Amino acid sequence: MGKSFRDLMVWQRAIDMTTEVYRLTEAFPKAEMYGLISQLRRAAVSVASNIAEGSGRGTRKEFRQFLKMARGSVCEVQTQLVIAGNLGFAAQDRLLHTESAANEVGRMLNGLLQSLSDNENGQLPETNN
Numbered sequence: 001m002g003k004s005f006r007d008l009m010v011w012q013r014a015i016d017m018t019t020e021v022y023r024l025t026e027a028f029p030k031a032e033m034y035g036l037i038s039q040l041r042r043a044a045v046s047v048a049s050n051i052a053e054g055s056g057r058g059t060r061k062e063f064r065q066f067l068k069m070a071r072g073s074v075c076e077v078q079t080q081l082v083i084a085g086n087l088g089f090a091a092q093d094r095l096l097h098t099e100s101a102a103n104e105v106g107r108m109l110n111g112l113l114q115s116l117s118d119n120e121n122g123q124l125p126e127t128n129n
Contacts, residue, residue: 005055010108014048014070017101021077024098028089036084043076047105064116067109074106 005011021044025037047070054066081102085095 005052008051008055008112010105010112011048011051011055013101013105013108014051017077017098017105018044018048020098020101024084024090024094027091027094028084032089036080036087036089040077040080040084043073043080046070046073047077051109060116064113067113067116071106071109071113074102074109077102078106 018041021040025032025040028037050066050070050073054063054070057063057066078099081095081099084090085092090098
């Protein structure tokens with residue numbers, strides 16, 4: 001890959017999503033510091049981290065594997081946001097905004113994975129535009 005993982009739109013959106021998760025969880029009950037707050041933050045950080053690590057591996061197979069792990073972490077975030085909503089831990093508008101960011105990252109990961117499958121013998125994508 002000629003460009004950095006920082007140039008991947010999906011990585012940039014994953015960073016945005018993680019920032020939103022951190023902001024959202026600031027308002028959660030302090031009793032959740034080692035529960036849902038920690039779980040949500042860890043899963044969110046994992047998304048961008050896996051995209052970056054996979055990009056740095058340099059092979060299509062490894063990149064796809066790390067993108068799949070990132071996609072799994074997005075699913076964790078989405079699930080934990082539902083739980084937070086059910087428990088009334090966040091304002092509905094903030095929760096919907098963060099869910100929207102997670103959904104966007106999930107769609108982008110699916111698209112990138114599909115493009116890597118469609119172009120088995122091609123070059124790794126430099127950006128996800």
